[in-house]
Amino acid sequence: MSYPNNPYGQQPQQPQQPGYGYQPQPAPGQGAPQPAYGAPQPAYGAPQPGYGAPQQPYGAPQQPYGAPQSGYGAPQPPYGGQPGYGAPMPAYADWGHRAGAYLIDALMFALPAVILQVLAGSIGTEKVVCTTSTTVRCTGGGYSGLGMFLLLLAFVAGIGGMAFLAHREGTTGQTPGKKILGIRTIRESDGQLLGFGTAFGRKLAHIADALPCYVGFLWPLWDAKKQTFADKIVGSIVVKA
Template sequence: MTTPPSGPYDGPTPPGQPGQYPPGQPNQYPPGQPGGGFHPAGQIQPGYNPYSQGSSGQGSYRYALPGQPAGYTTRVGASLIDGVLQSLPLGIGLIATIAMHTSDAAGAPLTLGIAGSWVIWFLNRVLQQGRTGQSLGKKMTGTRVISLQTGELIGFGPNLGREVLAIVLNYVCFLNVIWPLWDEKQQTWHDKIVNDIVVST
């Protein structure tokens, strides 16, 4: 004489019931095990950042990058646009100084041009990029500076440090300029120090 099942977990489970997973399916984990559940092949949980590592070294779930790392030529193009913009007052001041070379005030236009160049640098590369992640050059080339840790904008302070580091490192060692050519995440040294990444949006 047999005893009938006394609970919902006794006895065989009818095929197709919730919670049943066909044996041998890909990406299947036994229920109750860490990471248990069923994830369709190729599906990545929302927010996964392949460039982020957790404190345990096992990887972690962060904000997903909003785009792919920007290519080297794209980054160079953005820098050239910003450089041309920044050099405009300097060029005007230099031309005016040459034209006034016989005057006692011939050096004034060049001084004003240098000052104007730094003002444009601050407004474009520090203030604007700190607020939006994009200088004029980055906006025209469709790139943006974001945090590698969170996928969000890095903010005014870190962006200021990033731009100052870029000037120093570019003059100290030319390798900083070409480092993205072989870097896995296409970062410069100042990107690595600030922990940011330039992505195509």
């Protein structure tokens, strides 16, 4: 069948039907509200704002990330029971307790080395033999093989004892003497333990305490922080445990 008004013989097209799943949309204006997308859905049980509707902005104030809350971020006691940053330092240990702890440690670890040195000098020396002809000539008098061995043991005992005390003081804050008298050694800057290296250096720094007539060992008697010269060198303090 032909139509007189169609010169090319084309069939007039029928209005397009909406495709499968297509929802009719209002003609006026692009971006008109679409009830199908983002509308309140009863499946979740509560109305939800539509797509693009005002909602909580991305950067709106909310619970800050680092705000204190239970668990994460809450103040906790420092590891090992050491005073944390900002915590008050314990009271300084008096000179009497420090001297008493030093004597206890010396009796336990330095005395064996001293005894070995005495033995090396008494039974580990060669006898002096003097001969006379025209002149007096004496030989011997030095350390024998036994004496040299005893001196070596004394050296090992002294270094080993100092290393053990440094290890205990650096890792626990207390030598056996300090533990008995209830004091400990910590860093002045933050109240933490010295560590083995600093504690061993502190032992060596006691040479500075002994050089000026042992006045460095007496310095805590009038020092505000009750420090010896060795304490000032490595930045340590001795406090009550």
